[in-house]
Amino acid sequence: MTVRVRFAPSPTGYLHIGSARTALFNWIYARRHGGKFLLRIEDTDRIRSEERFLKEILDSLKWLGIDWDEEPIRQSDRFTIYRKAAEEIVKQGLGYREGDAYIFKVEKGRAIEVDDMIHGKIVFNTDEIKDQVMIKSDGSPVYNFCCVIDDAYLRITHIIRGDDHVSNTPKQILFYEALGLEVPKFGHMPLIMGPDGSKLSKRHGGVAVEEYRKEGFLPEALINYLLLLGWSPGGDREIIPLGEAVKLFDINNMKGVQAKFDIQKLKWINGEYIAAKKDEELLPLIKKYMADEGKEINAPDELLVKVINLYKVRIKTLSEFGNLTDYFFSDKYSIDEKGAEKYLKSAESKQLLQEFASKIDKLSEFSHTSLETACRLMAEEKKIKAASIIHPTRVAVSGKTTGAGLFEIMEVLGKEKALERIRKAAG
């Protein structure tokens, strides 16, 4: 049996990270088992469904690297099929009409057993299930009904989705039976929770995949994080590239995994992915990110690559890059006023800067090692700590009190620029 799974977004909003996780686990299940991953557009709500949402959902999936097989189907193209199926059910005496609506009659007193791939056995009693509307009086089909018809049409073998659909499962099973269709396997994942333990929502911050892209997360880092929100590769491993996850994935390891959203952990993972990239790989990513944000950096690639090398281990998101490194690319950079007050104001600092400037002006080579040696020698001569020279110099050349190694920064800035800024601060 070839595995066939699907992701069935409703284009009534952006791609929520919870839905992205659902898509990811279906995708990984398909890839793990050499199966197919399909898309179905659940656009039965003709008022709330919009093309721009569909486009964004598809763009977000592509950005994440979740590709699909076969041409997606759309429920809005299939209303006649749903109606015919509902008519058939009524004809067989398994349902009835109520005006223009078609209703399915639920047989009471039955137990419906589901062998959930994640939760194990779940038993439902049909006494708790009301008769189910199949087609509403406005002619539109109800989710549980058309979902079953389409999952059967697409020959779906496994349905992996969020726990919010657990209560739909027995209703769908009743429809499979009524239509004489084979019931697929179900697996329900715990919903992603916010830090306060309630279902992750806008209140907790960003929920759309697109927002994470805009904040400078890398798709592979977000994917890695979403993987951990439902599955564990075993041990304490947290950095797990998708390609490897596909090989290791076992749905049995999804049991009992907590799914609490932790933005700090996501940022940490993102930082790890950024730091692990080659400078040359980050170059186009940073350039595109800055351009998309309307903050294009006007600098030669050669300089950008050097700055990326200094800062890639210090940023958690691409969005942090611009502000931390502005002083390399323009003389109009942000200044930490408190830092300037603390390190540049006193006469002693100005004197030290003046002296340091004349020392490094004489260096035959303006490299981080020669700069460091010059700084240490001057500190020894004057019997002061190197930090007393380093702090004011850092603020003078970068406007900031923290950042990459000062001497590396100065080397990249170059002798002319560095001296000009130090002398200016020395007043």
Ligand code: GLU
């Ligand atoms: N359109 C449904 C949703 O967004 C799909 C549910 C399912 O996977 O069956 O939740």
